[in-house]
Amino acid sequence: MKKIFSALFFTLFGAAALMTSCSDVPAPYEIKSPDDVDLVGTGTKEDPYNVATAQMKQDGSVAWVQGYIVGVMETNVDPFTANFAAPFSTSSNLMIADNPDEEKSKNCLMVQLPTGDIRTALNLVDHADNLKQPVILQGTLTSYFSAAGLKDVSAGVFKGEEIGGEQEVDGAYINESFKTDLGVFTSYSVEGSLKWENDYSSAMIKGGSATGKFPSDTWLVAKSVDLSKEDKAYITFDHAINYASGATLSDYHKLVISKDYDGSGVAGIKSAQWEEIAVKMPSGSSFDFVNTGKVAVPAEYLGQGKVTVALHYISTSEVGTTWEVQNFVMAHGDAEEVPEPGTPEAENTKDTAYDVTKALTLTENNGTKIAWVKGYIVGGVSSDNSASQVDGPEDVVFGTESVRNSAILIAASKEETDYTKCMVIGFGSDSPEAKTALNLVDHPENLGKEVVLCGTLKYAFSAPGMKTITEFELKNGGTEPEPGTGDLFISEYVEGSGNNKYIEIYNPTDNAIDLSAYALDLNTNGGATWSKDGTGYKNYTELSGSLPAKSVIVYKNSSAEIYEGEATVCNAVNFNGNDPVGLFKNGELIDIFGSFGAGPADFAKDMTYRRKSSVTGPSATYNADEWEATSKDDVSGLGSHTMN
Secondary structure: OEEOOOHHHHHHHHHHOOOOOOOOOOOOOOOOOOOOOOOOOOOOOOOOEOHHHHHHOOOOOEEEEEEEEEEEEEOOOOOOEEEOOOOOOOOOEEEEEOOOOOOOHHHOEEEEOOOOHHHHHHOOOOOHHHOOOEEEEEEEEOOEOOEOEEEEEEEEEEOOEEEEOOOOOOOEEEEEOOOOOOOOEEEEEEEOOOOOEEEOOEEEEEOEEOOEEOOEEEEEEEOOEOOOOOOOEEEEEEEEEEOOOOOOHHHOEEEEEEOOOOOOOHHHHHHOOOEEEOOOOOOOOOOOOEEOOOEEOOHHHOOOOOEEEEEEEEEOOOOOOEEEEEEEEEEEOOOOOOOOOOOOOOOOOOOOOEEHHHHHHHOEOOOOOEEEEEEEEEEEEEOOOOOOOOOOHHHEEOOOOOEOOOEEEEEOOOOOOOHHHOEEEEOOOOOHHHHHHHOOOOOHHHOOOEEEEEEEEEOEOOEOEEEEEEEEEEOOOOOOOOOOOOOOEEEEEEEOOOOOEEEEEEOOOOOOEEHHHEEEEEOHHHOOOOHHHOOOOOOOEEOOOEEOOOOEEEEEOOOOOOOOOOOEEOOOOOOOOOOOEEEEEOOEEEEEEOOOOOOOOOOOOOEEEEEOOOOOOOOOOOOHHHEEEEOOOOOOOOOOOOOO
C-alpha cells in the first residue's frame, strides 16, 4: 500500500465522512455524506459514483464507486444471507451503501473482493472494525449475486491509503471477465439444448462428453451498445478450444456482429443480419488461453446507434469441442495487426532456432508466439516445489535428483547454474510426446544433451519458458521409449462403513504413466451429468504424480481410516453406493464403475468390488461381469492387483 495523504489529512478524511458542511475539507477523495442525495458522480477517482448511481449503471464499464462498508453476503449458508453485523464468516465480498447504517440489501452494491491486497485490507472476517467505514473502489459495474454489483475490484482508497493498482479505462463499451457469471451476455439455443455457462472463471460451452457429441447452434449475445459517436473501436478476448480433432476452428467458433438485432432472443438472432469478424484461434487441442489481439470493429458499424456482438458456437455429431472465453472487451481505440498463430516467423526455423538468450527476450506471460528454440538440458523443477512456481533458486534443480517429470530447464550452456538464464519447458497434456521423450525422471541420461523444440513462448511454472511443444529433436542421442499397451483402469472400489471409501487405479502397461492427464469424478446419485459438467459442488479431481508400470495407486476419502497402506486423499472419493465413478483422460471418460445415469439405486452400498484378473484395459461402458464383489470394509486387496 502507498500512503497518499498527510497525517493531518487523514483526520480530515475521516471527519468528511461524518459531516455535510465541510466544504473546505481537502479533496480529491472526499466521501460525501449520506445526506447528499443529489450526488451522482462521473465514475472517476476524483468524482466517483455513489451506490445509487452504480446500481443503475450496470453496463460492464470500469468505474470508481464510493460508499460505506455495511456488511457481507454470507456464502457458507444455504440460501446465501446478507449479514450486517459481526461476526462475519465470508471474506470474498462486501456490501457497500450510501448510508453507513443501511440494513437492506436492496439498497447495497455487492462488491467482489479478489484475492490479494484488496481482500486483505477490506474483508470483514479479519477486520470487523471496517464496518461503517467509508471506501472508494474501482471495479467493473456488473451483476453479482444476481443483484447490482462491482466485480473484479482492482484498486481502492481506504483510511487514507491506496490499495491495489488502478486500471486504465479506454472507453470500454463492454468489459466482461466472466469470473463468476455471464455478466452482460445471455445464452440462446437456436438449435439443440446446449447453453453457455460460467465455469472455472470462464464463459464455457461444450458440445461433447463421454457419451458422444451433441449437435447444436448456440449463441452468447452481449448487450447492445451505442456506437453512434464512435470513429474507431476494437474487440479483444482470451479463449481456449479443446477436443477439436483437426476441425477448422473458424467453422464452429465465430465472433459475429449485427446492427439490426432487436434483442428478442432466438427470434431476433434468426431475423438479424450477422457479419463474422475473423479472430486469432488457439490450438484447438488444449486449455491454454490465446488472446485474439485488438480486432477492429468493421467500419460500417461505427456511427451506428445500436450494435450487438455475439459468440456463435456450432457442434455436430462429429465435432463437439469445448470453448472457453475470458476477458471480453469492446472499447474505443485503434485495432492492431495480429499475425495468424501456428507457425514460427519465416526467419526462425529448426535450422535457425533461437538460442535460449534470445528466446527469453521474446517470452511473455500469456504469449502466443510460436518459435523454434535450442538449448542444453541442465535440470528441472524441484519435486519439493509445492507452490509450482519458479521464482527462486530453491525452486529448480540443476541435475536429475528430485525433479518433476512435467518440466525441464534448458540453457545456452550445459554448465549453466543461474536459473534466471534458463527457460522452463512445461509439459502439459498438450505435449505428451515431448514429455515422454525428454523428462529427466524417466530419462536422466538426457541431462547435458542439446535439444531443439518448437512451441509457444509463454510462462511455464510462472517463469519465462515454453509450452505446447509440437515438435522436438534430441541432438546428442536419445530415443523415444516404446509405449506400452493399454491404459489405466479402476481396479478396486471400496464403499465401507462411515467414510471408509477407497478407489484403486492400476497401470497395466510396461511404462510409467504421468497422472496429470487423468482425473476422477462422480456421477452423483446416478444423475444426468458428471460433477465436472454440472453447476453444483465439483467432485472432479485432477490427478498428479507418476504411476510406475504394473503398479497401483490408492485414493481415499479424507476421513477413511481402515486401510493402513499408502493412500492419497481425493475429493472424488465421496460416493455412497449410488454414485458411479469415472476415470477421465484429457477430459474424456475412459473407464467407469457403475452405470452412468442409472438413478439412485444403491448398487454398490456397503460393498467392496475388485476388477477381475481377466480385465486388461479400461472401458467407458460399465460391465458388471468384470467385477467380483466382497464384503463391507474388506480392504485386503487394496495396494496390489493381479492381471492375467
